[in-house]
Amino acid sequence: MKKTIRNKMLLAFGGVCLVLLGQLLVNALFLSRVQRSVTFAKDVGYAGSELTGEIKLDVVQVQQWLTDISATRAAEGFDDGFRKAEEYAVLFRTHSEQLKALYPDKRQEVEALQKSFAAFYEKGRWMAGQYVKGGAELGNKAMGEFDGVAEDLTKRLDALEREMNGEAERAIATALGAVRLSEIIGIVLALAVIAFVVTLAVFFSGRIAAALQKMVNLAEAIAKGDLGGDYAVATAEEDEIGQLQAAMARMVKAIEAAIADVDRLVAAAWQGRLATRADAASHQGDYRKIVEGINNIMNRLVGLLDIMPAPAMIIDSDFTVLYMNELGARVGGKTQAQLIGTKCYDHFRTSDCRTDRCACGQAIRGGGAASSTAEAHPAAGVDLDIAYNATPLRDAQGKVIGAFEVVSDQTAVKQAARVAAKVASYQEIETCKLVECLGKLARGDNAITVETEPADSDTAAVKQVFDGIGAAVSSLVAALNEITGVAREIAGGNLMVSLRKRSDEDQLIQALQDMTARLKEIITDVRAAADQVAAGSQELSGSSQEVSQGASEQAASVEEISSSMEELASTVAQSADNARQTA
Secondary structure, three states: OOOOHHHHHHHHHHHHHHHHHHHHHHHHHHHHHHHHHHHHHHHHHHHHHHHHHHHHHHHHHHHHHHHHHHHHOOOOOOOOHHHHHHHHHHHHHHHHHHHHHHOHHHHHHHHHHHHHHHHHHHHHHHHHHHHHHHHHHHHHHHHHHHHHHHHHHHHHHHHHHHHHHHHHHHHHHHHHHHHHHHHHHHHHHHHHHHHHHHHHHHHHHHHHHHHHHHHHHHHHHHHOOOOOOOOOOOOOOOOHHHHHHHHHHHHHHHHHHHHHHHHHHHHHHHHOOOOOOOOHHHOOHHHHHHHHHHHHHHHHHHHHHHOOOOOEEEEEOOOEEEEEOHHHHHOOOOOHHHHOOOEOHHHHOEOOOOOOOOHHHHHHHHOOOEEEEEEEEEEOOEEEEEEEEEEEEEOOOOOEEEEEEEEEEOHHHHHHHHHHHHHHHHHHHHHHHHHHHHHHHHOOOOOOOOOOOOOOOOOHHHHHHHHHHHHHHHHHHHHHHHHHHHHHHHHOOOOOOOOOOOOOOOHHHHHHHHHHHHHHHHHHHHHHHHHHHHHHHHOHHHOHHHHHHHHHHHHHHHHHHHHHHHHHHHHHHHHHHHHHHHO
16 A cells, blocks of 8 residues: 555544544443433333322312312302312322333332222212211211321322332432443543544654645745745655645646736726736636636626717827727727727817817826816717716826726707707797787787798797797688678678678677678668658648648658667667777
């Protein structure tokens, strides 16, 4: 067998395992003994004591119920004492039989107790019967006999109780003794195992402790990050110690290579060169995972910047682009790779570029955050209104080496503001014109014209709204003019005018139509009266009396005609006035 550390340790631990196995066997043996003792104490010793307590309680209950019967003379509502006493007497017999079965060697004592209880119970029932039958006179005489039997039962119960408690104590003492013996044996075996293990430790420490100490020192140096020492560990053993030394040397080289790549990535991140990546393929195992993890962190960071809905870039103190996110490159029609190494002012071409207003320049010079607004022209035909913020970029020593800028496109916002202002101005002009026209119309001036100002694409929708309002106002003016003309015709005596309702709800035209119809009826009545006057005139030549009478009738008719004409004139004037007021 080779003298490797593995084989040596197997041999040593094999001996320890044998000793431990012996200890387990001894412990199992004593544990079994302890379990038997505890089981006996619980199932026999403690159970006997518990049964004795139950039996004593049964006797007390029997005596209590018989005493109650004696005191109450079995009065109505208190006559269940005999039944209750019998229930506890049955429990006594059950518990005593259980105790006799648990302790066969106590059979005679238990049976003697049962006989004593039988006499006690019989005498007690007799005593209670005497109280019920003859009251205190007979009962008190019977009580003396009952007390003697009860005293005998009590002595036997006390003796049995002491004996059962003693059995329980002895069982518990036996169990505790087994536990203590098991503890002593366990301690002795544990000490033996410890002594054996210490002996093995002392034996092996002289062989491998020195070499292991060197490796421990080396591991502590690596743990502290001290990788500049000599990692060659001299050993005469061609065993795992030597293999461990070689493996640790290779580990140090792998750690150094990983640290070098991580340092390069960190330096690049400090400088804002976010496109820099380490060569993970030059590493192995988990060291490759570490480098790949750093690369993935950079990719994740850059990915988040690339999906930002705003252009972002990192520049050095000379305004050279170190990083540009995807949107920032795309807004100028270029790729990210094309912009690396170029000047930022050649890409965005803002009105702040190469001036003191440049926020990046302010951040680099002043060492604090800065912001500004400007017009940008990153590509032909691309004109943007932007707001941008710049933050200084510092190295590990805190020196400002560049700036990080984020751009916000304000073109749509400002364009919307300009359109809103133009629409508001157009609305104000048209509203003033409309108010002026409505004011004239309210004063009865129908000579108005509603025309809107010319509009462009921004105000076309508003113009359409005001055109609709103007058309409605013009329609209203035309209707009023038509109504005014009709009213003038009627006022001039032309009742043959045609009036057409503009809708079923046109109450004004309906009123004018009703007025015209009424005037026509009045004129018809006037003509009929005139015809009657003419007929009367023809009859004047017949008789002077008839002439005189006809003249009187004619005068009355003339007065009626005059009154009708005045009423007609008043109605026509009122209609004309109403028409003017409506206009």
